Amino acid sequence: MNLRCNCIKTRSKPIHPKLIQDIKILKSRPHCPNVEIIVSVKGNEVCLNPKALWVKMIVNSFFKKQMNFSEEKADV
DSSP: OOOSOSOSSOBOSOOOGGGEEEEEEEOOBTTBOSOEEEEEETTEEEEEOTTSHHHHHHHHHHHHHHHHHHHHHHHO
């Protein structure tokens, strides 16, 4: 169990959504007051600033695609 924040610093430069393989959103916890957004890009994990507009747009788009994919599989 990790008793500190995972993200020491966050990336401010936008990442193209097609490069993002996975997104993890970690809610604030007793040992870390920050919401942390960690994306997988080419096998590396990168922390993003959850307050940045481009990050919010990418997260919404990513999960919207995930939901559409799940609904398509359910229709089969």
